Amino acid sequence: MGLKFQPALQAFYPNDRRFYPPWEKCAELKNPVQFHTGTTGIGAGLPGGMGIKLEYCKPLLLDAVAADFPELTIIACHPSWPWQDEMIAVLVHKANVYNELCGWLPKYFSDALKKRSAADCKTSLCSAPITRP
Secondary structure (H helix, E strand, O other), X not given: OOEEEOHHHHOOOOOOHHHHHHHHHHHHHOOOEEEEOXXXXXXXXXXXXXXXXHHHHOOOHHHHXXXXXXXXXXXXXXXXXXXXXHHHHHHHHOOOEEEEOOOXXXXXXXXXXXXXXXXXXXXXXXXXXOOOO
C-alpha cells in the first residue's frame, strides 16, 4: 500500500519541504508514493483550464524528492507529456524512481520515450509489473 497524489489538482509542488514528513513516513514504512506527471485532461480546453496549473506536474520536481529520500520508491504516473525528456533524465539518474505509462497509447509517445521504455524495465505499461533490471 502507498499514497497517490495529483499535484495539479491538489496545487502543491512535490519537492516543497512542507510535504517532506509524509515522504519520510512512506520511506520508513517502505510504502511507495505515486505522483501524476505531465498534463491532465481535467480542465483542458476550458477557460483558464479551471484554474489548474500544470507546473505542479513537472517530473523534474520529483528529482529532489528522490535525492532527499533515496529509500523512497517514487512512481511517476503517465508519460509526463510534454516533459518526457525531463522524466527520462530523472529515471536515468535516480534508481528509486519509476514511470508507469497508463493513459496514453504508445503511438503518442515521443521517440525518446519509445526507445527508453523498450530498453528499460523502469517504465511500465499498465499490465506490466514495475521491475528493476
